[in-house]
Structures are given as C-alpha cells and as structure tokens.
Amino acid sequence: MGKVKREISDSKLAFILLLPSGLLILMLIGYPMLSNFYISFFEQPINPNLPADFIGFQNFTETLTDPEFYKSLGLTLLYTVLVVAGSTYLGLYVAILFNRPFRFRKLARSLIILSYVTPSISLIFGWKYMFNNGYGIINYIGRDVLHIFDTPPLWFDDPTSSFVLVVLFAIWRYFPYAFIAFLAILQTISPTLYEAAEMDGANIWQKFKVVTLPAIMPVMMTVITLRTIWMFYMFEDVYLLTNKVNVLGIYLYETAFAFNDLGKASAISVLLFLIICTLIIVIRKRVDLNASS
Amino acid sequence: MKLKMSRIVAFLLVAVTLIGCSSESGSGADGEVTIEFMHTSVEQERLDVINGLISKFEEENPQINIDPVVVEESSLTTKIVTLAQSGKLPEVIEVGQEYAKVMDKDSLIDTEAIKEVVSNIGEDEYYDGALKLVRTEDGESYRGVPISGWVQGIWYNKEMLDSKGFEEPKSWEDVREVAEAFTDKSNQKYGIALPTVENNFSEQAFSQFALSNNANILNSEGNVTLETPEMKEALGYYQELSEYTMPGSNGVTEVKDAFMNDTVPMAMYSTYILPAIYDEGTPENLGYAIPSKEQEAVYGTVSSLTIPAGLENQQKEAAQTFIEFLSEPENATEYILMAPGGAQPVTKSVVENEQYQSNEVIESFGDLSTEIAESFNDIQVFGLVDGKNYVKMGDITSSNAIPIMINKATVGGSSEEEAIEAAKTQLEKVVD
Structure with missing residues (x-):
C-alpha cells in the first residue's frame, strides 16, 4: 500500500518537475507551430492590421506545382545524404584512430573539434578567402605553384563546384560532433571483446563488424537522425557561402523575406515538417529492425 | 515538505511567465x-x-x-x-x-x-x-x-591613370578605354573593379549606367520596361566592361580590396571608400567620376x-x-x-x-x-520616374531579379537578351 502511494507521489513530482519545460515547449514550439499552420492558409500581409485573405490550399498547390521547389528539394536531399554520410563516416574513422593512447592525444583531440566550436561566420569568411578568385590561396597553389590550371575555376560561381564545396565545408565543419559521440562510446567497449575476437581469428574488418558496430549502433543512429534534421533545415552556411546552391532553407527564406510571401513560406515550412517527419520515422524504423535482428 | 514543493512549483511558474515578458515600450502613469x-x-x-x-x-x-x-x-x-x-x-x-x-x-x-x-x-x-x-x-x-x-560613382587612382596618360574618364567610352588599357589578366591586373555579385550592390552600380542611358526599370505609367533598346545597350556595355574586371562574383569586399591594393585603377563604390583612403594617407590621389552618356547618373x-x-x-x-x-x-x-x-x-x-x-x-x-556633397542633387535611382517614386520598386529590389540578371550576363555567360528575359519572368511574379 505504502509503495503504491509512493509511486503516485513520485509520478506527481515528475509531472510537477516536467510542467515548466512542458509549458515552455508549448509556448515556444507548440504555439508558433499552430500559428504557422494557420497562416499557411492565408495570403498574409506583413502588416498584421491589414486583412489576411483566406485562400484555402492555394499556397500548398502553388508550392507543389513550382518546379523550383522540386529542384530545391532534390538538391537538399542530396546535400543532406552526402553530408550526413560524409561527416558520420569521417567522425567514426577519426574516433577509431584516436581510440588508443599516443603522445599529445589531448591536444590533437582539441584541434579536431576546432571546426565544430568556431562560429560559422568566421569559418565561412575563411573559406571564401581561401577560394577567392583573385587572391585565394587555393588558386595560388593550383595556378602559381603546382600549375594544375591556367584559368582557375570560379569556385563559388559555378553551381557544380559550389555544391561540392558546400558539401565539403559541412562535412569538415560537422564531423567533430560524430567524432565526440563515437569516441565516447568506443571507450566503453571492453578490450576483452576484441581479444576474444582475435583468438577466434577475426581480422580488423571482422572485429569492426562484429564487436564495434553493434556497440556503437545506438549512438550512430542518434548521430544520423540529429544530423539529418540539422542538415535538412540548413540555411546560414549555404546562404553565406554561395548564391548558387538553392537548398530548401534558402528557398523558404527568399519566399518569406525577399518576396514577402509569408503565407506561402508557412506552407513550405509545413511541407518541410512533413517531409522530415517521414524521413525520421523511416530512419527510426530501421533502428528498430536492427535492434530486433 | 508539501509547502516546499508548492513553493518550488510557484517559483517555476513565475519564472516561466517572466521569461515571456521583457522590457517593452509603453507609457507610465506619471506621463513618462x-x-x-x-x-x-x-x-x-x-x-x-x-x-x-x-x-x-x-x-x-x-x-x-x-x-x-x-x-x-x-x-x-x-x-x-x-x-x-x-x-x-x-x-x-x-x-x-x-x-x-x-x-x-x-x-x-x-x-x-x-x-x-x-x-x-x-x-x-x-x-x-x-x-x-x-x-x-x-x-x-x-x-x-x-x-x-x-553616393556612389567611379573612384579612380590619379597617379595610375596619369602613368598611362589618361585623365578623368568622362564618358562610357573613356571608362572602357582606361579599363582596357590597364587589363593584364596573366598578371592579375584589371581595368576596373565592377560589382557582379547577386545582390543590391550590382543593381546599384548597374543603375548608374542604365540611367545615364535613359533606361529605367519602370516607365511613367509604372510598367516594367526591361526590354527597351536603351536597357539592352546598358547591359551589353556592362557585360563588356566586366571583361576588364576580376573574374567571378565581385561583391563589396572584392571591389574594395582590388582598388585598395592597386589591382585596378578604377572602382565602382560608395563614399565608404573614403575612410579607407584616408587611413592609407593618399586622399589627394583619389578622383571621383560619374558615368555619363545621355546624361550623368549618380547613385545614392x-x-x-x-x-x-x-x-x-x-x-x-x-x-x-x-x-x-x-x-x-x-x-x-x-x-x-x-x-x-x-x-x-x-x-x-x-x-x-x-x-x-x-x-x-x-x-x-x-x-x-x-564635389561629392553636391552630387547628391544629381541622384537618380531605378523606380524614380519624373519625380514619382514608385512603391513597387521596393518589391523589385527585394526580389533580387536585377542583380541575378547582371550576374548572369557578366559571370554566368548568358547573352544580355537571355538575362533580361529571365529577369522579366522573375519580375512578373513580383509585380502585378
């Protein structure tokens, strides 16, 4: 009897402790979401005192029939897949390399995470200077030192090279997040497991497949899920680096703030929300499958 | 214990409420x-x-x-x-x-x-x-x-121009001649630092050439007039001039850097170049020219x-x-x-x-x-037609259609007709 009472008061306490954060989430996320959903059915002027016209699903149909939207969606999906795969792979690779004692390990670890902790804007300026068409160091090395090309490519003016560069930038910028997560979990794997695998005659790849991968799988899925969400909504990195890679974040921003079409921008964000939700559900399903197998 | 708990809850609720509030404008009871x-x-x-x-x-x-x-x-x-x-x-x-x-x-x-x-x-x-x-x-x-x-115009380095026997460029033709004379691409020297980036900076610079050729974005009825022969001529000229500028999309940083480090003898820039020139200690070496063809057009x-x-x-x-x-x-x-x-x-x-x-x-x-202060009275901008300052020009500028057109023609390799056509299509979405 006493136990039951205790359990009730525990759940009450939990509820009370969760209440403020629940309220905050409702206020800061729930309300804007609902408001955004509501606006997506209107032709919304910037001035809230002017009447907003109800136009039903017109914002959605306009978006869904705009070829630019699909171009942008395709580009964003490709960008997300490449960056998530690249940054996760690189993070894991470096974490495995670092998961052993060597001199200056602490210093090396701090250097590795520099790109992640430095503010975007300074890194972006650094890259823009490196690839500057006039005095960038990349052109200097390629043209004047190694003579790879006479006329250097217009790095951030050509859609293809711009895309490659924004992907490389994002992989380099975000792999330390995966690195930290993987290093932490790698350190929890008991060395005896590897010793046992070795005694069974396992090679490096087999050890990775049988011992490492199952152990890091939950972390890997979390890293992939979060990184997918973050990359799918990416705006500032791409926007500040180039005008030539029109990912969905930029498409949305331009609709809202260049064309001042707030209703359509809201409709786009509702669509993005649905797309990313579906994507995440698919990814999570895969985790469950893996877990059950 | 119960009392303590309710205090904690009360405190948290107050904290949450306070987060939502911040100092805002308003009037007090005492007339403040x-x-x-x-x-x-x-x-x-x-x-x-x-x-x-x-x-x-x-x-x-x-x-x-x-x-x-x-x-x-x-x-x-x-x-x-x-x-x-x-x-x-x-x-x-x-x-x-x-x-x-x-x-x-x-x-x-x-x-x-x-x-x-x-x-x-x-x-x-x-x-x-x-x-x-x-x-x-x-x-x-x-x-x-x-x-x-x-205000914005063409800033030029007097000594550099002198060294090749040029004086202040007065017309489109003068500007082109100077730009051509100083361009030596193999040594990364160019004739003029010209904005070609996809933002307002290019629209502002281009507007000076267009308006000096009597080409405005809107006519006196407020309709978009991108396809006039004057506009095509101005874009064609700008495209040609971009042959003598640094490769790629040139924005504020590129244009200013190129002028300050003597990569170019001329640059289209605003008066915000003056503080940098002053810091360099060479104010007497700076000249200011205004693009001129049918008339002079200062952007400001x-x-x-x-x-x-x-x-x-x-x-x-x-x-x-x-x-x-x-x-x-x-x-x-x-x-x-x-x-x-x-x-x-x-x-x-x-x-x-x-x-x-x-x-x-x-x-x-x-x-x-x-001279600069006085040029304020010669300002002409897109969308200001016969003294009428069209409100829709704000949307046109906001849409970025004109800078995209300029970038296409100067960096993207499109012809002026293609660039104008693309801008026209984009502007149809913006202007009723």
Whole structure:
C-alpha cells in the first residue's frame, strides 16, 4: 500500500518537475507551430492590421506545382545524404584512430573539434578567402605553384563546384560532433571483446563488424537522425557561402523575406515538417529492425 | 515538505511567465513614455556616439526614455518583418529608402507623422536629392526623415591613370578605354573593379549606367520596361566592361580590396571608400567620376528615420520629438561624423557646420568633399520616374531579379537578351 502511494507521489513530482519545460515547449514550439499552420492558409500581409485573405490550399498547390521547389528539394536531399554520410563516416574513422593512447592525444583531440566550436561566420569568411578568385590561396597553389590550371575555376560561381564545396565545408565543419559521440562510446567497449575476437581469428574488418558496430549502433543512429534534421533545415552556411546552391532553407527564406510571401513560406515550412517527419520515422524504423535482428 | 514543493512549483511558474515578458515600450502613469529606437550602428565607437546622443536627449526630455535596439544591417529586414507581424515595431526605425518602400506598400509607415517632422525641420533644409528618395508615390508625404546618405560613382587612382596618360574618364567610352588599357589578366591586373555579385550592390552600380542611358526599370505609367533598346545597350556595355574586371562574383569586399591594393585603377563604390583612403594617407590621389552618356547618373541612398503606423499619440509624439532632436544640425553632424567621409550629410546646415568642416577626414579630401556633397542633387535611382517614386520598386529590389540578371550576363555567360528575359519572368511574379 505504502509503495503504491509512493509511486503516485513520485509520478506527481515528475509531472510537477516536467510542467515548466512542458509549458515552455508549448509556448515556444507548440504555439508558433499552430500559428504557422494557420497562416499557411492565408495570403498574409506583413502588416498584421491589414486583412489576411483566406485562400484555402492555394499556397500548398502553388508550392507543389513550382518546379523550383522540386529542384530545391532534390538538391537538399542530396546535400543532406552526402553530408550526413560524409561527416558520420569521417567522425567514426577519426574516433577509431584516436581510440588508443599516443603522445599529445589531448591536444590533437582539441584541434579536431576546432571546426565544430568556431562560429560559422568566421569559418565561412575563411573559406571564401581561401577560394577567392583573385587572391585565394587555393588558386595560388593550383595556378602559381603546382600549375594544375591556367584559368582557375570560379569556385563559388559555378553551381557544380559550389555544391561540392558546400558539401565539403559541412562535412569538415560537422564531423567533430560524430567524432565526440563515437569516441565516447568506443571507450566503453571492453578490450576483452576484441581479444576474444582475435583468438577466434577475426581480422580488423571482422572485429569492426562484429564487436564495434553493434556497440556503437545506438549512438550512430542518434548521430544520423540529429544530423539529418540539422542538415535538412540548413540555411546560414549555404546562404553565406554561395548564391548558387538553392537548398530548401534558402528557398523558404527568399519566399518569406525577399518576396514577402509569408503565407506561402508557412506552407513550405509545413511541407518541410512533413517531409522530415517521414524521413525520421523511416530512419527510426530501421533502428528498430536492427535492434530486433 | 508539501509547502516546499508548492513553493518550488510557484517559483517555476513565475519564472516561466517572466521569461515571456521583457522590457517593452509603453507609457507610465506619471506621463513618462518609453520608446524603442532600432538602428544598425553595431560598431562600438558608433554605439558610443548614438548612446551619447540618447543620453543628451533624455536629459533635455526627462519625460521620454529611449530604449535602443541594435540590429546588424544584414538582418534588419528580417527583424522588421517579424516584429511587424507581432505588432511590436519599434517607434523609431532607421531604414534605407528601398526597404522603406516595402514597408510603405504594406501601410507600415505613418507618413503623416513623418511629414509633420520634415515640415517642422523645414523642407528647404534638405538637399532635393535626399528628399526625393523618401517621397511617397503620391508626392504628398515622406516615408522617412533623411538623416544621412551616401553616393556612389567611379573612384579612380590619379597617379595610375596619369602613368598611362589618361585623365578623368568622362564618358562610357573613356571608362572602357582606361579599363582596357590597364587589363593584364596573366598578371592579375584589371581595368576596373565592377560589382557582379547577386545582390543590391550590382543593381546599384548597374543603375548608374542604365540611367545615364535613359533606361529605367519602370516607365511613367509604372510598367516594367526591361526590354527597351536603351536597357539592352546598358547591359551589353556592362557585360563588356566586366571583361576588364576580376573574374567571378565581385561583391563589396572584392571591389574594395582590388582598388585598395592597386589591382585596378578604377572602382565602382560608395563614399565608404573614403575612410579607407584616408587611413592609407593618399586622399589627394583619389578622383571621383560619374558615368555619363545621355546624361550623368549618380547613385545614392539615404538612411532615414521612420515612424511605424498605428502608434498611440504619446508614443508618436515622443518619436517625432526624438527624430527632430537627432536632425538638429549639431546632433546630425555628430551622427554623420560616426563615419566621416562615408556617411554624407543630407542637410545643408550640416555641411555648413563648423564641426563638420573642421573634421580632419573631411578636410583632407579638400574640394572632393564638396564635389561629392553636391552630387547628391544629381541622384537618380531605378523606380524614380519624373519625380514619382514608385512603391513597387521596393518589391523589385527585394526580389533580387536585377542583380541575378547582371550576374548572369557578366559571370554566368548568358547573352544580355537571355538575362533580361529571365529577369522579366522573375519580375512578373513580383509585380502585378
């Protein structure tokens, strides 16, 4: 009897402790979401005192029939897949390399995470200077030192090279997040497991497949899920680096703030929300499958 | 224990409620009023000047408190849209003429309140060039009270031009000749630093060539006129001139760097090049030319202080008092001298002000300072046709269609017809 009472008061306490954060989430996320959903059915002027016209699903149909939207969606999906795969792979690779004692390990670890902790804007300026068409160091090395090309490519003016560069930038910028997560979990794997695998005659790849991968799988899925969400909504990195890679974040921003079409921008964000939700559900399903197998 | 728990809960709830509240403008019971002033002077030394002016104002007007809201220039428009949506626009906003049009279109500006301020200060006080940029489409009122401005033209290095026997380039042909003579691509030397980037900078630079050839984006009926022979000729010329500029999309940084490190002898830039030239110690070597074909066309912009629509009377009057205070010659001079040389006066009283004239940067440029100040009256901008300042030009600029057209023609390898056609299609979405 006493136990039951205790359990009730525990759940009450939990509820009370969760209440403020629940309220905050409702206020800061729930309300804007609902408001955004509501606006997506209107032709919304910037001035809230002017009447907003109800136009039903017109914002959605306009978006869904705009070829630019699909171009942008395709580009964003490709960008997300490449960056998530690249940054996760690189993070894991470096974490495995670092998961052993060597001199200056602490210093090396701090250097590795520099790109992640430095503010975007300074890194972006650094890259823009490196690839500057006039005095960038990349052109200097390629043209004047190694003579790879006479006329250097217009790095951030050509859609293809711009895309490659924004992907490389994002992989380099975000792999330390995966690195930290993987290093932490790698350190929890008991060395005896590897010793046992070795005694069974396992090679490096087999050890990775049988011992490492199952152990890091939950972390890997979390890293992939979060990184997918973050990359799918990416705006500032791409926007500040180039005008030539029109990912969905930029498409949305331009609709809202260049064309001042707030209703359509809201409709786009509702669509993005649905797309990313579906994507995440698919990814999570895969985790469950893996877990059950 | 129970009491403690309920206290904790009460505390947390209060904390949550307090997070949602912040200091906001409003009026107190004792007749005091607090208004917000949103400006873009984020640099510490400029902030000090603005905060100094605010303190001085508050001393003179103890009933009015000013709450400064400092915003990066690049995020100003985003801020305005979001604040307008929630009905929380600050009572005084520093805004450029282009975005003032977008705000005016959505009736976000109290043009009558601004008209009162301008007439209290005196329309005659202002340069015509400054007032016409902020005049409303019906010509009856204003979208903002001009506080400072800048003009843009072709800056040239006198010594470099001399070395090849050139004088100040006066016409399109002169500019092309000089640019061609100095271009040596294998040694990365170019003739002119020309904006080609996909943002307003290119639109502003191109507008000078287009308008000097009588090509405006809108005609006197307010219709888009991109396909005129004059516009095609101007874009063709700009495209040709871009052969003599640095490769790729050139923005503010590239153009300024190329001019400052002698990669080019000429650059299209605003008066904000002057402080850098002063720091280099070569003000006497700088020349200023205006693109000219059928006529001369100077591009310029004014930064104005605007008052949003729908304010309570007390707030509105406080905003008007504050703007009038900032426009007083002594205070306006201090405001302009935050960026001496870069920011240009918009009233004659500032130009005549002793503090302005004795400023070492202004003095060092000698007659050039006067020449630049006077060019304010020759300002022509896209969308200003026969004195009518079309509000839809704000949307056209906002849509970025013109810079994309310029970038396509100069960097993207499109012909001028293709670039114009693409811009026309894009503008059809924006303009009814």
